[in-house]
Amino acid sequence: MEPRRSVFFVSDRTGITVEILGNSLLTQFEEVSFRRVTLPFIQSRHDLQNAIDQINRAVEEEQQKPIVFLSIVDDDINCEMREKANALMLDFFQPFILPLEKELGVKSSHAAGRSHSVNYDYFRRMEAINFTQMHDDGATTRDLAGAEVILIGVSRCGKTPTSLYLALQFGIRAANFPLTPDDFSSHKLPDSLLPFRHKLFGLTIDPKRLSQIRQERRAGSHYASLENCRQEVRSAEALMEREKIPTLDTTAKSIEEIATTIIHQAKLKRHFD
Amino acid sequence: MEPRRSVFFVSDRTGITVEILGNSLLTQFEEVSFRRVTLPFIQSRHDLQNAIDQINRAVEEEQQKPIVFLSIVDDDINCEMREKANALMLDFFQPFILPLEKELGVKSSHAAGRSHSVNYDYFRRMEAINFTQMHDDGATTRDLAGAEVILIGVSRCGKTPTSLYLALQFGIRAANFPLTPDDFSSHKLPDSLLPFRHKLFGLTIDPKRLSQIRQERRAGSHYASLENCRQEVRSAEALMEREKIPTLDTTAKSIEEIATTIIHQAKLKRHFD
Numbered sequence: 001m002e003p004r005r006s007v008f009f010v011s012d013r014t015g016i017t018v019e020i021l022g023n024s025l026l027t028q029f030e031e032v033s034f035r036r037v038t039l040p041f042i043q044s045r046h047d048l049q050n051a052i053d054q055i056n057r058a059v060e061e062e063q064q065k066p067i068v069f070l071s072i073v074d075d076d077i078n079c080e081m082r083e084k085a086n087a088l089m090l091d092f093f094q095p096f097i098l099p100l101e102k103e104l105g106v107k108s109s110h111a112a113g114r115s116h117s118v119n120y121d122y123f124r125r126m127e128a129i130n131f132t133q134m135h136d137d138g139a140t141t142r143d144l145a146g147a148e149v150i151l152i153g154v155s156r157c158g159k160t161p162t163s164l165y166l167a168l169q170f171g172i173r174a175a176n177f178p179l180t181p182d183d184f185s186s187h188k189l190p191d192s193l194l195p196f197r198h199k200l201f202g203l204t205i206d207p208k209r210l211s212q213i214r215q216e217r218r219a220g221s222h223y224a225s226l227e228n229c230r231q232e233v234r235s236a237e238a239l240m241e242r243e244k245i246p247t248l249d250t251t252a253k254s255i256e257e258i259a260t261t262i263i264h265q266a267k268l269k270r271h272f273d
Numbered sequence: 274m275e276p277r278r279s280v281f282f283v284s285d286r287t288g289i290t291v292e293i294l295g296n297s298l299l300t301q302f303e304e305v306s307f308r309r310v311t312l313p314f315i316q317s318r319h320d321l322q323n324a325i326d327q328i329n330r331a332v333e334e335e336q337q338k339p340i341v342f343l344s345i346v347d348d349d350i351n352c353e354m355r356e357k358a359n360a361l362m363l364d365f366f367q368p369f370i371l372p373l374e375k376e377l378g379v380k381s382s383h384a385a386g387r388s389h390s391v392n393y394d395y396f397r398r399m400e401a402i403n404f405t406q407m408h409d410d411g412a413t414t415r416d417l418a419g420a421e422v423i424l425i426g427v428s429r430c431g432k433t434p435t436s437l438y439l440a441l442q443f444g445i446r447a448a449n450f451p452l453t454p455d456d457f458s459s460h461k462l463p464d465s466l467l468p469f470r471h472k473l474f475g476l477t478i479d480p481k482r483l484s485q486i487r488q489e490r491r492a493g494s495h496y497a498s499l500e501n502c503r504q505e506v507r508s509a510e511a512l513m514e515r516e517k518i519p520t521l522d523t524t525a526k527s528i529e530e531i532a533t534t535i536i537h538q539a540k541l542k543r544h545f546d
Contacts, residue, residue, distance in 0.1 A: 005377070014533035016442070017293045021344075024290070025369050028346070028381035040533050065376060071294075073301070088376040090369050096298050103338060103361040104278070108301035121527065123489065129434050133406075161402050164437055168528065169289070216396065254394065255441065260287035260313050 004033045006058040006066035010051055010081065012073055015040035018092055022069035025090075034067075048077050055085040121171070128167035128174075135175035136160055141192040147175040149266055150196055152189075152240070153203035154179055154232045155223075156213050158250040158258060162203065165259045170270045172263070184235035189243055201266050202240040202247035203258070207233045209251050277306045279331040279339035283324055283354065285346055288313035291365055295342035298363075307340075321350050328358040394444070401440035401447075408448035409433055414465040420448040422539055423469055425462075425513070426476035427452055427505045428496075429486045431523040431531060435476065438532045443543045445536070457508035462516055474539050475513040475520035476531070480506045482524050 007026065009018045015038045026034055039051045058066045068087040072078045072094075082089050097108050134140060135147065137160065144150065149166070151159045151174060159176035166174040183190055193200060207229040214224035222228055240247050246265055250258050263270060280299065282291045288311045299307055312324045331339045341360040345351040345367075355362050370381050407413060408420065410433065417423065422439070424432045424447060432449035439447040456463055466473060480502040487497035495501055513520050519538055523531050536543060 014529045016529055016533060017290060020290045021294060021365060025373060028370065029377055029379055030382060031379060032377055040537055088372060090372065092294060096363050097301065099361060099363065100298060100302065104302055104305055106302055106304060109303060125528065126434060129437065161399060161441065164402065165441055168434065168438055168441060255398065256287050256289055260289060264313055
């Protein structure tokens with residue numbers, strides 16, 4: 001068997017992007033076993049030397065070249081990394097700068113990029129998070145008019161994590177509201193939601209998966225039983241269809257996929273680019 | 274003045290990564306004005322044709338080439354996009370596949386990558402989000418032993434968004450606990466935190482910025498006054514220093530930077546790669 005291959009994600013900032021992108025490349029090589037190390041905030045000569053040492057140590061220990069996914073804006077640090085680290089260097093930044101300079105007809109600033117206005121983003125996100133936390137799980141119907149989207153669906157179908165993700169990642173004020181057996185027996189939407197029908201977005205889920213999720217919470221309960229989950233999902237889907245509310249099945253989707261699909265389908269304005 | 278330049282982020286998945294990476298490149302060209310369009314979930318021929326049409330329409334309208342940041346795993350769709358769209362094509366995926374295949378000595382699967390196990394991630398994240406919401410702002414001290422990290426600091430210094438980000442993005446169970454004037458007058462940590470000192474991580478903030486944030490919430494209050502913010506921050510910092518709690522200044526940092534720095538400094542285990 002091949003020994004594990006070390007992979008380093010090296011960035012002058014958080015490294016989150018480099019990791020995501022690098023990992024999506026690595027999923028193309030499922031038969032290889034990787035050891036992953038993230039080295040964020042590589043900004044000084046001293047950080048750089050540490051990183052190079054770690055990478056070169058892996059070469060010795062594993063008798064093969066590590067993979068380095070790199071995102072460093074500073075030219076000197078970038079060059080030195082390329083020269084001194086013995087690795088397959090995959091650079092997510094530098095190779096794109098020259099074509100951009102040529103096409104745009106201007107020189108790049110070569111400044112370690114900070115994403116736009118930290119201040120503006122921060123206020124907007126804080127405000128969205130406050131709103132979303134306050135309007136989680138139908139906790140209040142006050143100020144629902146301030147919501148940009150209101151997610152509805154049965155308990156545990158993914159409303160809370162999706163709302164929080166929309167707020168945190170995109171600054172979107174996302175409320176969420178459970179559909180309960182009461183709503184199903186009356187065959188209509190909760191009264192408090194009626195003025196905001198145009199903002200409603202439904203989430204649904206495979207009953208088997210829902211039951212599995214609910215079992216984690218309340219094992220053996222009627223609430224978690226497959227029978228009950230089937231019935232709740234069927235009633236919720238019928239209600240949402242009758243009310244012509246756009247609906248998304250969350251079953252096999254990650255939180256990122258659910259959130260992005262909602263933004264796309266509901267044409268929500270994202271507050272950060 | 275140059276007309277605005279259209280930028281397209283084209284992905285077969287959510288497009289979030291392509292946007293972040295593309296935007297960090299664009300920050301290098303501050304004098305150019307960009308119009309940004311994200312085209313996520315480009316998976317079929319039909320989606321592809323729509324995307325190509327939009328891009329080529331921009332060429333006509335703006336009389337200049339758009340920039341396209343691309344991440345498409347499927348070879349055919351990728352090729353056709355490159356052939357038929359008249360744009361500067363910056364591909365975050367394909368150029369890295371060949372070097373990886375060569376270095377690893379295996380062929381890539383060319384399958385649209387899904388990040389590992391959606392199921393595992395989902396449970397872990399849900400569980401972390403539940404925990405974090407339950408332990409927001411010191412709401413309960415029950416099960417605090419289950420926290421992987423406990424953020425402390427004065428009200429509005431960034432504890433809540435950071436905790437939620439740690440939970441959502443990395444599946445880390447992050448509690449947070451406010452430091453209040455009561456704690457400052459007793460010159461000690463809240464009793465309920467004492468058993469978990471080794472899990473504490475302090476956040477601090479510039480008093481001017483804190484006052485600005487609090488004014489957004491309660492304008493004109495004593496709570497938001499610069500005078501009071503100065504005193505609270507000074508007392509909190511003194512307390513955390515005396516108790517030898519690692520501390521991070523959040524003032525000029527984004528939520529991502531704060532979260533990643535904490536993971537790094539507190540050596541937290543991240544649950545997703």
